[in-house]
Amino acid sequence: MYAIVDCNNFYASCERVFNPALHHTPIVILSNNDGCIIARSNEAKALGIDMGGPFYQVKDLLEQHGVAVFSSNYNLYGDMSRRVMRMLYDFCPDGFTQYSIDEGFLNLEGMGSPEELHQRCLKLAKDIGKGTGIPVTVGLASTKTLAKVASKFGKKHKGYQGCCMIDTEEKRQKALKLFPVGDVWGVGWRNKDKLAYHGVKTAWDFTQKSEAWVRKMMHVTGVRTWKELQGIDCVNIEELPHKESICTSRSFQGEGLSELEDVEEAIANFAASCVRKLKEQHTCCSAMTVFAHTSRFRTDLPASYLYRTLSFQVPTNDLQEIVSTAVKALRREWKAGKYYYKKGGVIVWDICRDDAIQTALFDPIDRSKQAALSKAIDEINRKNGHNMVRVAVQGYSKSWHLKSEYLSKQYTTNLRDIIQVNASSSVPADKESAPQPSSPVDGAKDASRLHNPDCHPEG
Template sequence: MYALVDCNSFFCSVERVFHAGLRHKPLVVLSSNDGCIVALTPEAKAIGLHRGDPIFQVEDIVKTHHVEVFSGNMYLYAAMSKRITSILRHSIHQVENYSIDESFCNLTGYGGHFDLVGMMRDIGRKIQLWTDIPVSIGIAPTKTLAKMGSKFAKQYRGYKGVCLIESTAQRRKALSMFDLSDVWGIGRHTLECLNYHGISTPLEFADKGEAWVKSHLHKPGVQTWLELNGIPVIDTSEVVRRKTICTSRSFGDMVSDLASLKAAVASFSASCANKLRADGSAGKTVSVFLYSNRFREDLPQYNNTASVSLLLPTSDTMELTQAALRVLSAIYRPNILYKKAGVIISDIVSATPMQTDLFDTIHNRQERNSLMNTTDRLNHRYGLKTIRLAVEGTERQAWMVKSDHRSPNYLTDITQLLTIRI
């Protein structure tokens, strides 16, 4: 059996933890540059706001209903996510983080000693007590059904936070009530294929014969069909492993000079390298893209993308940044006001084992790996970007995103600890 622990309205719930008096009030969290709504509470949905709404288009609703607005703060959300994971791992041996607000728990062996619903309900209460973050939990024989159960637990209060899908009757009832487009693993093309063949519910899909499924769908679709029939086949570690890593931002203010673009691209490539090391991965191809502001038709327009392949896959910040800056210099055009840039790392493989190359020009890779690991530990201890490459700059720069409503990093920066007046 598997349990999927899903934090309810996670970004908004984290903001509520540190801002008293916001419970049951409409609240939204914005994307980078405070552009669009990326998360919102049920109270905000009830007054007509939607995920993806540009904030300038809904200013009247925000003002009329006194909606609380926050800039996204991923460092704060990640720190809270880490605390929740710690609570789960204290109670359950095998926990896999699927996303910042979702974790799979392998409950194999627990059913013989515990009432699984009661056990997970107690863990949910503990998470709420220790972090003030509400969670919804689904329990089922497969991870796909567990995700389905977590949505039922969130939607129907009668489950008291935990929905168990165990018997065949429970599984078929859940499949008949669920929206096919919301099933984990069914993307747009798969949905179109199923609808074309007259399949409109997960139950109708699950009842199809194996031969039909294999003849009409690729491997992910077959895996989803098996999971809906109660047969666990999805390895979450394979699902989570990234094929590419991208870091990009729309700039706070448009920039045209090469020095500012180098600082931005260096910062993005350093972020990609950090993600690679966190995943135990390495990348071989580095791509950089530049966009002007397509909404400013009065300005010259330009966009371009280029890539370079390295001799060996790497997660070395210096090596990846040097490659990204070479690509940037090749595609940069002067006298253009740029609005967005980004770095993409692809051809990602496991960092161990790594096949070396006779013609490798970097002869101290082991020492450089140690340097990167030490840098990561120091940045984790003293704050992100405490140690960085000089090309990234040290001052506030025009390309950096706007975040006029961002909460402090209460959990990771000692200079931003929550202050309570009594």
């Protein structure tokens, strides 16, 4: 079973925590420089206030209805997010993955029967509400996409008390028949119109199409969504569609990382990966959160949980700016002493389109110059492989890299790994005296020991 835990109207809820008078008041949050509306409470949504609309156009309307207006307070939202995520991490340290600034997934495999999990998640939702002041909704199901469907029902209907579970075939069918296909994760508005043209209106209609049909219409990602809706678990969290935020995180191998330099390098690379994703979808971000934590299972080692949010004056997808801000955030949080960080990540959030940016009058960065440099770097990297030109702090050591103890050599892409044939040897091949590995695994280990850590596939 998977659970997705999603904060309800997150920014508005953060504002309410420290101002209870706002509890039934409609709230809107404005983007950087108070340009557009980027978040609304349910009451504001009910008034028909549009997402993304320019503030000055609706200012009178907001006043008329007594709507509370806030500039975005990224430090507050970042810290409230830290508190919620910390509780999720404590609930299920091994299965927790932060997905966005206000959502986290829990892989609850082996943690009990569906009914037990339902009870525990009901309590979790209550505990988070009590502990942080932020209301959350939990969606529980056998796949991540179905869990997300469940969470939407959980938000809509108060009767679920913050936790909705799809655990039977009957519930699955009922839920999908009531669920508009355009709201399914990974479908998107473009596909929605295409699907509507073919008479596919609900998620259920979608699942009734053949795999070949789905593949033709929406390629392999569509097929994955189609399978997930039928209860077949096949989507990685990394591959899930991102809208409001992008998160790149990883577990570090072995004991973990204890040196600032190593963690810095990892964080810099995660930030660079976020930049790549931002650019792919033609977007910029206004805020960034950097986190790293030690393993909770190692009670013999001191524990540390770093979490820092910084904001950008002007929305950006500039590599240097984002990487240097990430490193700065990490350095501010870094604690002296020996801590072994097992996991780290970068989330960029408050994302907007890159062609609709609100600039600042006193912006210290020369944006046009920076854009030209950025374009040149992208061009070089496009031709020669990504990360060819990189920010120095990204380094080459990759001590933080994915676990790859059993990695074979890079025979075709790295000169050092090219197979060598010793022509002068007079020993026949079948009597070769080189020590043979005792098992295939040992052999792979030997290969990885010879493997040069400086190699990088991109190069």
